[in-house]
Amino acid sequence: MVNKLIKEDTRMFLTGNEVLAYAANSAEAEFMYGYPITPQNEIMHTWCKLLPKTGAGFLQTEDEISAGFSTIGGILAGKRAFTATAGPGNVIMQDAQSMAEMMRIPFVCAVMQRGGPSTATVIYAQQETRLTCFGGNGEGFRIVYSTAGHQDLYDYMIKAFNTAWKYRFPTYVLADGYQGKMREPVTLYDPASRGITMVPTQKFLLGEGEIGKDRKSVHMRNTYNMEEELMEVLEGYKADYDKISEEIQEWEEYKADDAEILVIAHGIVARSARTAIDELREKGIKAGLFRPITIRPLAVKPLREAVSRAKRVLFTESANGQLAQMVLEKLYGLSTPYETLFKMGVGVTGDDIVNKVEAMTAAAI
Amino acid sequence: MSRTKIVLAGEGGQGVQSVAKILVEAGYEAGKQVLYIPNFGVEQRGGVSIAFCQIADEIIGEPRFAKGDIIIMLSDRAIDRCAAYVDENSTVVYDTSVCTKKPEVKCKEIIGVDANRIANEQLSARVFNIIILGVLLEATHVLKLEDIKNAMEMALGKKFDAKPELRDLNYKALDMGMGLINQSLGV
Numbered sequence: 001m002v003n004k005l006i007k008e009d010t011r012m013f014l015t016g017n018e019v020l021a022y023a024a025n026s027a028e029a030e031f032m033y034g035y036p037i038t039p040q041n042e043i044m045h046t047w048c049k050l051l052p053k054t055g056a057g058f059l060q061t062e063d064e065i066s067a068g069f070s071t072i073g074g075i076l077a078g079k080r081a082f083t084a085t086a087g088p089g090n091v092i093m094q095d096a097q098s099m100a101e102m103m104r105i106p107f108v109c110a111v112m113q114r115g116g117p118s119t120a121t122v123i124y125a126q127q128e129t130r131l132t133c134f135g136g137n138g139e140g141f142r143i144v145y146s147t148a149g150h151q152d153l154y155d156y157m158i159k160a161f162n163t164a165w166k167y168r169f170p171t172y173v174l175a176d177g178y179q180g181k182m183r184e185p186v187t188l189y190d191p192a193s194r195g196i197t198m199v200p201t202q203k204f205l206l207g208e209g210e211i212g213k214d215r216k217s218v219h220m221r222n223t224y225n226m227e228e229e230l231m232e233v234l235e236g237y238k239a240d241y242d243k244i245s246e247e248i249q250e251w252e253e254y255k256a257d258d259a260e261i262l263v264i265a266h267g268i269v270a271r272s273a274r275t276a277i278d279e280l281r282e283k284g285i286k287a288g289l290f291r292p293i294t295i296r297p298l299a300v301k302p303l304r305e306a307v308s309r310a311k312r313v314l315f316t317e318s319a320n321g322q323l324a325q326m327v328l329e330k331l332y333g334l335s336t337p338y339e340t341l342f343k344m345g346v347g348v349t350g351d352d353i354v355n356k357v358e359a360m361t362a363a364a365i
Numbered sequence: 366m367s368r369t370k371i372v373l374a375g376e377g378g379q380g381v382q383s384v385a386k387i388l389v390e391a392g393y394e395a396g397k398q399v400l401y402i403p404n405f406g407v408e409q410r411g412g413v414s415i416a417f418c419q420i421a422d423e424i425i426g427e428p429r430f431a432k433g434d435i436i437i438m439l440s441d442r443a444i445d446r447c448a449a450y451v452d453e454n455s456t457v458v459y460d461t462s463v464c465t466k467k468p469e470v471k472c473k474e475i476i477g478v479d480a481n482r483i484a485n486e487q488l489s490a491r492v493f494n495i496i497i498l499g500v501l502l503e504a505t506h507v508l509k510l511e512d513i514k515n516a517m518e519m520a521l522g523k524k525f526d527a528k529p530e531l532r533d534l535n536y537k538a539l540d541m542g543m544g545l546i547n548q549s550l551g552v
Contacts, residue, residue: 013389013390013393013399123404149428178402178428178429179428181402181403182400182401182402182403182428183386183389183399183400184398184399184401184425185393185398185399268428271426271427271428272426272427272428272429274426274427275426275427276427278426347428347429349427349429349430350426350427350430350431351430351431351432352431
């Protein structure tokens with residue numbers, strides 16, 4: 001067991017990366033594996049700075065391939081382990097992430113998106129949305145929470161550990177360089193004070209007792225000889241994933257009930273959309289927001305209902321429609337027209353959204 | 366709803382982020398809503414360094430804004446990079462002793478200060494950024510001098526305790542910065 005540092009509600013003024021390190025500690029994480037890449041380095045810096053007090057562990061590996069597989073190794077050894085990465089690091093960690101998917105490892109990873117492709121910028125983007133949801137050679141049996149600020153980072157990092165350990169699908173906190181580097185007030189708390197019980201860490205291998213007598217043998221596989229054998233396993237995973245999807249899906253609506261123009265955005269762009277919607281409402285334009293919090297799996301039913309109520313939809317992202325692509329597939333059959341405001345690797349401001357929605361309104365008159 | 370949007374831009378190494386940190390820390394301690402994004406490139410030194418700061422009475426939505434209320438430009442390259450954040454409601458401050466040109470932007474007012482020259486000739490090159498902090502404090506009027514001094518103690522208190530004359534030097538720089546704005550505005 002590690003020492004938890006946050007025992008009562010504590011208001012702090014932190015960067016998002018610092019918040020994530022505290023959240024992992026509050027979620028009783030025991031070990032972090034990682035390799036430095038901007039803009040997420042301070043997660044491991046903070047984690048390490050806290051080690052003398054927490055008694056947790058850290059290993060800086062030689063690269064993200066190793067960080068990913070070491071995280072799996074740590075979990076198989078019975079530790080509540082996690083990692084964090086960004087950009088090209090997220091790309092080369094996909095092999096390990098696919099293995100976690102195949103072996104149903106409760107792999108927790110914070111992704112702080114930066115601009116792409118390749119090295120690109122170290123600052124900000126929403127261009128790892130598709131990669132985080134569907135990267136690797138598999139079907140994307142993953143759970144991805146997209147956060148919109150520091151309170152979210154704390155809340156959902158804690159939740160990510162519970163989701164991963166309960167359902168045993170790789171679970172992600174998908175944020176970005178702005179959230180990692182920016183500083184804003186946040187309230188840290190002991191999960192128990194919010195009625196949150198942490199799912200206990202479980203030893204998958206090296207359990208107590210004698211195999212065959214006290215317990216069954218454990219055989220965790222990522223290799224299959226027969227095509228049919230693989231499909232049978234994956235059909236089981238798919239059934240599990242579909243079954244839990246409604247249970248874990250989360251979304252937020254803001255003034256969406258009577259919205260004529262529905263903005264669909266995730267993460268920090270959704271936060272800019274809220275600023276824009278307040279301004280548009282003051283001008284008499286009925287705008288509203290639908291923000292998927294789990295972008296994998298998506299909350300399909302509420303999404304379809306909100307889109308059906310609106311006259312028009314605006315997709316906005318700091319990417320070229322990576323979320324829109326996933327959402328549009330789920331909106332098949334609906335005829336609500338849509339427009340887009342995509343800024344690849346650049347922050348979307350409230351003004352950007354106000355101007356776009358005003359142009360859409362003017363065109364409709 | 367009151368929200369002040371500040372862009373602080375200069376060359377890497379000029380202390381732009383240090384000033385921004387003191388400013389937002391002061392805002393936080395004063396019970397304001399604050400949000401600070403350091404903008405940074407891949408360089409360790411050099412390059413334009415920009416800090417986006419917001420200080421508000423209510424919860425802040427958008428983390429990045431399109432146009433600033435006050436834009437401080439501390440180099441020629443900062444002038445070029447930050448013109449995009451200026452509109453007719455912005456106040457632009459630039460350092461006449463670093464920049465070789467005047468910002469050509471349409472805005473509410475342009476204020477030239479010679480903080481770098483004053484730092485070098487009268488105080489110390491190291492407190493150039495604290496003079497700028499004084500300029501910012503006086504130009505925005507969202508925080509009190511005491512808030513800033515408290516935040517300076519939090520950031521620099523250990524250094525001040527080791528060398529008490531540093532505290533005087535920094536306070537003097539802060540005071541001169543505030544004076545620069547008043548001179549420029551003819552107050």
